Amino acid sequence: MKNLPLHIKIVIGLIFGVIWAFISSFLGWNAFTINWIDPFxxxxxxxxxxxxxxxxxxxxxxxxxxxxxxSKLGRMGGKTLGLYLITTIVAVLIGLLFVNVAKPGMSLDKEQRIKNRLVFEKWAGENGVSIPDGKNFLANPEYKIQADKLEIDNLSEKDKQSVAQKMKDANSTKDASPLQFIVEMVPENIMLSISDNKLMLQVIFFAIFFGVVLVLLPAETVAPVIDFINAINQVFLKMVDLVMKASPFFVFALLAGVIAKMADTPGEVLEIFIGLGSYSITLVLGLFFMVFIFYPLVIKIFVRKLSYKEFFKNISPAQFLAFSTSSSAATLPVTMECIEDNMGVSKNVSSFVLPIGATVNMDGTSLYQAVAVVFLAQLHMVDLSFTQQMTIVLTATLASIGAAATPSAGLVMMIIVLQSVGLNPAWVAIIFPVDRILDMCRTVVNITGDATVSTIIAKSEGELKKYV
Structure with a gap:
C-alpha cells in the first residue's frame, strides 16, 4: 500500500468514501458519519x-x-501575458457557455435539488452568507414539509438581521457607480485583505502591482526580495504537498460526510452520481473544444503553413505525459523539447514563454472552475445572475495565475471561486469522485495552450524556424 502512487491512494479513498456513503445511508448511520467522520x-x-x-x-x-x-524581454513579456490572459478568458467563457446550455446540475431529481437548496440556505444563515439569487426557500410554505424533515429551524434574530443587512447592501450596490467593482479590487489595507478570503481579488491586485514594481527596480536591489518570495512560495507549495499526502483519508472523510448530509437513502446517493455523469460529460466537451477546435484554429490564423495534423503530431508526446502526470510543471521539459525540436520554436522563446505558461496559464483549470461552480449552483437550485457569472470569469482568470502547476492545485483555486459568488466551499467534495480523471484532461488543455502561445510568440518575433 505504501508503494502505491498518491493518485491511486486518493482514488481508493474516494471509492471507500462512496462505499461508506451507501452503507451509512442504508444502515441509518448518517448521524455517526456527520458527527465523527465529517469533521476530518x-x-x-x-x-x-x-x-x-x-x-x-x-x-x-x-x-x-x-x-x-x-529592455530585452519587455515586448515579448507583454505579448506572452496578454495572450495567456486572452486564452484564459476564452476558456472560462466557453466553460460558462457549455454549462449554461447543457445544465448538467438539472439532471438530478428535483426533490433532491430542493433538499440541497434547503441545506444550503441553512448553511448560509448559520455563516452569515447572503444567498446569491436572493430567494428564500426556507420561508416558502411550498417547501415546509421538506424543511421540517431536515429539522431546519427558522433563522435566529441575529441571522435575520444579517440577511436584512445583506439585502440593504445589495440594494445600495444597484445605485453604485459602474466602476465600483473595479474600485473594490484595490485594497485599502492589504493585511485585512489577506486575512479575509472574500477579498481575494484585492490580494491578486496587490500581487500583480508588487510584481510589476519588482521588475521596474534594479535587479541587484530586488534580488534578495525575489529570492525570499521564491523561497517562501516553495514553502507553501510544500505545505500543499504535505496536505495532499494525507489527502486519501481526508478525501474519504470529506466525501462520506458531504454525501451523508445530502442523501438519507442509497437511492438518493445514486441520484447524486447520475448528476456527476452529466457534469463530467459537459466538462470534457468543453475541454475537447479547446484542444481540438480553439487552439488549432488560432494556430492556423497565425501560422498558416502549420497543418492541423502536424500541430498535434508535434506536441502529442507532451500531451500524453500531461495526461498521465496531471502536472504542467512535470511536463515542462518534454513540452520544451516538443516545441523546440518539432515545432521549430527557438530556445530563447521557449525557455521564456513556457515556464511562465506553467505558472500563469491554466486554461483547462479555468474552464473547469467555470463549469464546476455553475454545476454546483444548479445542483443546489441557485440561479447565478449574469453579473455573478462575470465574477466567476474574473475570479477564475485571476486566480488561475496563482494556481501551482501541480496536481490538485485547481482544488485550492476552486474554493476561492466558490467563495467569490457566495457558495459553500465544502461543495468541492461533491466533484471529488470524478476529479482525478478530469484533472488529467485539464492538464492536457493547459500545456496545449502553452504550446499554442509560444508558437504564436515565436512567429511574431521571427523566432520560428519551421512553417515560415
Missing part, C-alpha cells in the same frame, strides 16, 4: 483555505518578477 473533511478544507491566500500571493509575485530583463 472540514479540517481538510480549512488546511486548503489557509494555504490558498499566501499561495496565490507569492506565486503571482514570483511569476511576474521573473520578467527581469525588461
Amino acid at each position: 473533511g472540514a479540517i481538510f478544507i480549512r488546511l486548503l483555505k489557509f494555504i490558498a491566500v499566501p499561495l496565490v500571493l507569492f506565486s503571482i509575485i514570483g511569476g511576474i518578477s521573473g520578467l527581469t530583463d525588461v
Whole structure:
C-alpha cells in the first residue's frame, strides 16, 4: 500500500468514501458519519483555505518578477501575458457557455435539488452568507414539509438581521457607480485583505502591482526580495504537498460526510452520481473544444503553413505525459523539447514563454472552475445572475495565475471561486469522485495552450524556424 502512487491512494479513498456513503445511508448511520467522520473533511478544507491566500500571493509575485530583463524581454513579456490572459478568458467563457446550455446540475431529481437548496440556505444563515439569487426557500410554505424533515429551524434574530443587512447592501450596490467593482479590487489595507478570503481579488491586485514594481527596480536591489518570495512560495507549495499526502483519508472523510448530509437513502446517493455523469460529460466537451477546435484554429490564423495534423503530431508526446502526470510543471521539459525540436520554436522563446505558461496559464483549470461552480449552483437550485457569472470569469482568470502547476492545485483555486459568488466551499467534495480523471484532461488543455502561445510568440518575433 505504501508503494502505491498518491493518485491511486486518493482514488481508493474516494471509492471507500462512496462505499461508506451507501452503507451509512442504508444502515441509518448518517448521524455517526456527520458527527465523527465529517469533521476530518472540514479540517481538510480549512488546511486548503489557509494555504490558498499566501499561495496565490507569492506565486503571482514570483511569476511576474521573473520578467527581469525588461529592455530585452519587455515586448515579448507583454505579448506572452496578454495572450495567456486572452486564452484564459476564452476558456472560462466557453466553460460558462457549455454549462449554461447543457445544465448538467438539472439532471438530478428535483426533490433532491430542493433538499440541497434547503441545506444550503441553512448553511448560509448559520455563516452569515447572503444567498446569491436572493430567494428564500426556507420561508416558502411550498417547501415546509421538506424543511421540517431536515429539522431546519427558522433563522435566529441575529441571522435575520444579517440577511436584512445583506439585502440593504445589495440594494445600495444597484445605485453604485459602474466602476465600483473595479474600485473594490484595490485594497485599502492589504493585511485585512489577506486575512479575509472574500477579498481575494484585492490580494491578486496587490500581487500583480508588487510584481510589476519588482521588475521596474534594479535587479541587484530586488534580488534578495525575489529570492525570499521564491523561497517562501516553495514553502507553501510544500505545505500543499504535505496536505495532499494525507489527502486519501481526508478525501474519504470529506466525501462520506458531504454525501451523508445530502442523501438519507442509497437511492438518493445514486441520484447524486447520475448528476456527476452529466457534469463530467459537459466538462470534457468543453475541454475537447479547446484542444481540438480553439487552439488549432488560432494556430492556423497565425501560422498558416502549420497543418492541423502536424500541430498535434508535434506536441502529442507532451500531451500524453500531461495526461498521465496531471502536472504542467512535470511536463515542462518534454513540452520544451516538443516545441523546440518539432515545432521549430527557438530556445530563447521557449525557455521564456513556457515556464511562465506553467505558472500563469491554466486554461483547462479555468474552464473547469467555470463549469464546476455553475454545476454546483444548479445542483443546489441557485440561479447565478449574469453579473455573478462575470465574477466567476474574473475570479477564475485571476486566480488561475496563482494556481501551482501541480496536481490538485485547481482544488485550492476552486474554493476561492466558490467563495467569490457566495457558495459553500465544502461543495468541492461533491466533484471529488470524478476529479482525478478530469484533472488529467485539464492538464492536457493547459500545456496545449502553452504550446499554442509560444508558437504564436515565436512567429511574431521571427523566432520560428519551421512553417515560415
